[in-house]
Amino acid sequence: MWQPGTKLIREVSPELGVGIITAVDGRFIDVFFPSTAATMRLSTDHGGLAPVELFPGDDVQIQGEGEVAKITSIQGRIALLDNGKRAEIQTLWPVYKPKTLVDKLAEGELDAHGELLHRLDGYKLLNYRRNVDVASLLGGRVELFAHQLDTAARAVARDEVRWLLADEVGLGKTVVACMIASSLVRQGRVEQALILAPDTLTVQWLGELYRKFHQVFVHIDEERVDSVAKDFGKRANPFEIHPLSILSLELLEKRPDLQLLLEKAMPDLVIVDEAHQVADSETADVILPLVARAKHALCLTATPFQSDADKGDEVFLKIAEALRLEILDEDGTRQVSNVSAVTRDDIHALGKRVPNPVDIEDFSGPLEVQDPRVAWLVKAANEWKNEGKKALVFVENATRAQALNDVLTRELMGRVFMFHERMSTGARDIELAQFQLSKSPVLVSSGAGSEGRNFQFCDVLVHLDLPRDPMVLEQRIGRLDRIGRTEAIPIVYFRKPDDDVAKNYESMRIFEEATMGAKRHAGWSFPDSHVREESEAVMRRIPADLDSLTQKFVLQAAERLGLDVVEKEGSAAYFFEYGGGVVVDAIPGLHEGTRFLGTFDRAEAVRSDLFDFFANGHQLVESLLAELEDSRMGRVSAVKLDKELRKRLRGVYLLLLEGKGVASPRMIPLADASGIPPKGLQREGERILAELSSASPLSGTQASMIFRKFESKLDGVEIDHDALVTCVLCVAMD
Structure with missing residues (x-):
C-alpha cells in the first residue's frame, strides 16, 4: 500500500497538509509535507494515515504551478482540468482544506463517546491550571x-x-x-x-x-x-x-x-x-x-x-x-x-515548644566530658540512639562545633555529623543528607545552620551555647518549629547559677512560644497579608476532584496510548513505562524507555521521597496533556441527553467547547422549545458538559441526519474553528 511517491494525509495533524512518501523502511515511512517543509518518519502500525485519492470535482494544483483548477474527468492516469489543461495524476496536488469539527459532524464522522469524555477530563485539568487561582498552584509535593x-x-x-x-x-x-x-x-x-x-x-x-x-x-x-x-x-x-x-x-x-x-x-x-x-x-x-x-x-x-x-x-x-x-x-x-x-496567630496551631532546662554548675574548661553539658549530652545521645531519635545541637562557632564533634565521636564510638561555616556548601549538604539517612543521633551545628535551613526531621533541639541575640535564638528554634510539624519540640538549654541570659529568655517565654517573630513593628500595616479568618474560604477554592481527576485522566491516557502500567500492591503507587506497545508516533516530552514510579496521593508523596507526585508540572502529566492537545481524538460527538435534561430543554443544540487558553462552553440552539433565556442556556451547557457520561451516544448516521435538518440555523453564527476543542450535538427530544 505504501510506496515512494504515494500522497497521504496524516489525520491527527491535518495542519501539515498533503505529504508525499520519500522512502519506505519496513514499518516506517519518511514523508515530506511541502506546505510546511517538514519531513517526518512515521510508523504505519499506528493508523491515522490516509492515502490521497483524486476524483472529478476536486480542486488541484499542477506540481510547480500556482494556479488552482478543478478536475473535470479522469482518463486512466490523465486528468482533464477545467482550465483546458491535461496533467498526469502523479503531478497533481490536491488543494487540501482540513474538515472542521462541524464538517465532520455534518458527515457523521464521530469519535467514540469515551474518547470525548477523556478529552473533557483533560481540558478540565487544563482549565484548572489556566484559571489564575488556587488550583493553578497545586502541583507541588507539599502539604497544603x-x-x-x-x-x-x-x-x-x-x-x-x-x-x-x-x-x-x-x-x-x-x-x-x-x-x-x-x-x-x-x-x-x-x-x-x-x-x-x-x-x-x-x-x-x-x-x-x-x-x-x-x-x-x-x-x-x-x-x-x-x-x-x-x-x-x-x-x-x-x-x-x-x-x-x-x-x-x-x-x-x-x-x-x-x-x-x-x-x-x-x-x-x-x-x-x-x-x-x-x-x-x-x-x-x-x-x-x-x-x-x-x-x-x-x-x-x-x-x-x-x-x-x-x-x-x-x-x-x-x-x-x-x-x-x-x-x-x-x-x-x-x-x-x-x-x-x-x-503564628494567623494560622492553625503548630507543634508545641516544650522547654527542658538543665541546671549545671559553672564550668569554664574545654569542651570535654568534664564539662557537665557534654556529660549530659553523651548520656542523652545514647538514649536517643536507642529510641531512634535525632537531635540538632547548636554551639557558638565552627571551632566549638569541631571540638564537640571530636568528643562525641570518641565517647559514643560512632560517627557524629557537623554543619558549620568552614565546610564548603557541598560538604555541608552531603553531611546533612548522610545524617538524615544514618542512625547517628546527633548533628552539631554552628550558627551557620541558624537561618533558612530546614531541620524539621530532628526530634530534639539542644542549645549547648545560648546566643546573646534573642532573634538569633528564635531563628535557631525555627529550624525545628516549622509549618507542618505537629509533634512537640523539646528544647534543651543549660542554666548556670546567676545565668542572666537564660533567665532573660525565660522571662520572654521564647522557649515556649514564638514571641519574637510574632512582633510587628508599630506604625505599619499589611492589608494583603493572609489572616486566620480567611483560611476556610481559601481551602474551599481547592477543586475537590483535582487529584482523583488527574489519576483518572493519566490512567486512561496511558491505556489509550499503550504505556505499560503496573499498580503497586499495598500502596497508592503506580509504575509507568514507555515501552514498545505505544500506539502513537510520539508523546511530547517522553521517549522510549522513560519510566516513572509515583503516586496521585498528595499525602503519600509528601510522606515518601521514593514516589514521584503525579500532578501539575510532573513530566508524565504534562506530556499526556500535551499529547491530548495535539491529537484529534474525542472532538466530535452526538448524544441523546438523559430524561431529566430532555424534559427541561426540549430541543436540539450544538454544544461547543472553545478557547485557545481557558476553554469554555457555548450552547447554540438549533431547535429550542425550552423557553430558557440565552444566559440560562449557557448554564445548561455547563451542566451538560459535566453530565455527558450519562448521555446516550448517537450513531454517525443519526447525527448527520439530525444536524443537516437544522444546519441552516448556523447561518450567521460566528465560530472560530481554530479555537474549537469539541463539538457535540445534543438532542433533547424523545
Whole structure:
C-alpha cells in the first residue's frame, strides 16, 4: 500500500497538509509535507494515515504551478482540468482544506463517546491550571496550607508579581516563592528567572524546586561559569545559557564580572532570599536595582523589623522601594501593599515548644566530658540512639562545633555529623543528607545552620551555647518549629547559677512560644497579608476532584496510548513505562524507555521521597496533556441527553467547547422549545458538559441526519474553528 511517491494525509495533524512518501523502511515511512517543509518518519502500525485519492470535482494544483483548477474527468492516469489543461495524476496536488469539527459532524464522522469524555477530563485539568487561582498552584509535593495558597494566589493574579514575603520564621516562605515561580514558568509568563540566596541555601533551593515542584534550575557556581566560557566562548553569559538559575550572594559579591553579566541578562523574575541581609550589604547597589528592573520580583525575609526600630525601618524601606510597593499613610500608620506578614496567630496551631532546662554548675574548661553539658549530652545521645531519635545541637562557632564533634565521636564510638561555616556548601549538604539517612543521633551545628535551613526531621533541639541575640535564638528554634510539624519540640538549654541570659529568655517565654517573630513593628500595616479568618474560604477554592481527576485522566491516557502500567500492591503507587506497545508516533516530552514510579496521593508523596507526585508540572502529566492537545481524538460527538435534561430543554443544540487558553462552553440552539433565556442556556451547557457520561451516544448516521435538518440555523453564527476543542450535538427530544 505504501510506496515512494504515494500522497497521504496524516489525520491527527491535518495542519501539515498533503505529504508525499520519500522512502519506505519496513514499518516506517519518511514523508515530506511541502506546505510546511517538514519531513517526518512515521510508523504505519499506528493508523491515522490516509492515502490521497483524486476524483472529478476536486480542486488541484499542477506540481510547480500556482494556479488552482478543478478536475473535470479522469482518463486512466490523465486528468482533464477545467482550465483546458491535461496533467498526469502523479503531478497533481490536491488543494487540501482540513474538515472542521462541524464538517465532520455534518458527515457523521464521530469519535467514540469515551474518547470525548477523556478529552473533557483533560481540558478540565487544563482549565484548572489556566484559571489564575488556587488550583493553578497545586502541583507541588507539599502539604497544603491556607496562608501559603492565599499569598501565592494573590501574587500570581497580578500582571506584575512583586511581593515581599515577610512571614514569621518557619511558616514556609520558600514554599510560597516556589509555588509562585513554578506557576509563572508553567504559564509561560517567565522565561528567565534568577534566585539569589546565601551560599548555605543554594542547594536547598535547587532541591525544593526540583523535588517538590518539578522545576529544574541550574546552580551558577564558579565551576559552572568556567564550563560556560569553555563550551560557549568567553563572551557567553551563563545567565542566558541557563535561563533558570540560582546564584549565591557570596559569589556575586566576590565576582564583579558576574554583576555585569546579571545586568545584561535582565531576568523576568528575580527572587532574593534573606533580603534583609542584602539590603544592608555591599551588593545592595547591584541586587536592588536588579529587583527594581525585573517584571516580577520576590524578596524573602523573616526579620524586616527585628533589629532596632530605625534600622529596621531603613532596611524595610530599601526593600519596599526596590519592589516598587505602594506605601500609603493612613492616620499615622503606613499601609503597604503586596506584603505577606503572616504570624503564628494567623494560622492553625503548630507543634508545641516544650522547654527542658538543665541546671549545671559553672564550668569554664574545654569542651570535654568534664564539662557537665557534654556529660549530659553523651548520656542523652545514647538514649536517643536507642529510641531512634535525632537531635540538632547548636554551639557558638565552627571551632566549638569541631571540638564537640571530636568528643562525641570518641565517647559514643560512632560517627557524629557537623554543619558549620568552614565546610564548603557541598560538604555541608552531603553531611546533612548522610545524617538524615544514618542512625547517628546527633548533628552539631554552628550558627551557620541558624537561618533558612530546614531541620524539621530532628526530634530534639539542644542549645549547648545560648546566643546573646534573642532573634538569633528564635531563628535557631525555627529550624525545628516549622509549618507542618505537629509533634512537640523539646528544647534543651543549660542554666548556670546567676545565668542572666537564660533567665532573660525565660522571662520572654521564647522557649515556649514564638514571641519574637510574632512582633510587628508599630506604625505599619499589611492589608494583603493572609489572616486566620480567611483560611476556610481559601481551602474551599481547592477543586475537590483535582487529584482523583488527574489519576483518572493519566490512567486512561496511558491505556489509550499503550504505556505499560503496573499498580503497586499495598500502596497508592503506580509504575509507568514507555515501552514498545505505544500506539502513537510520539508523546511530547517522553521517549522510549522513560519510566516513572509515583503516586496521585498528595499525602503519600509528601510522606515518601521514593514516589514521584503525579500532578501539575510532573513530566508524565504534562506530556499526556500535551499529547491530548495535539491529537484529534474525542472532538466530535452526538448524544441523546438523559430524561431529566430532555424534559427541561426540549430541543436540539450544538454544544461547543472553545478557547485557545481557558476553554469554555457555548450552547447554540438549533431547535429550542425550552423557553430558557440565552444566559440560562449557557448554564445548561455547563451542566451538560459535566453530565455527558450519562448521555446516550448517537450513531454517525443519526447525527448527520439530525444536524443537516437544522444546519441552516448556523447561518450567521460566528465560530472560530481554530479555537474549537469539541463539538457535540445534543438532542433533547424523545
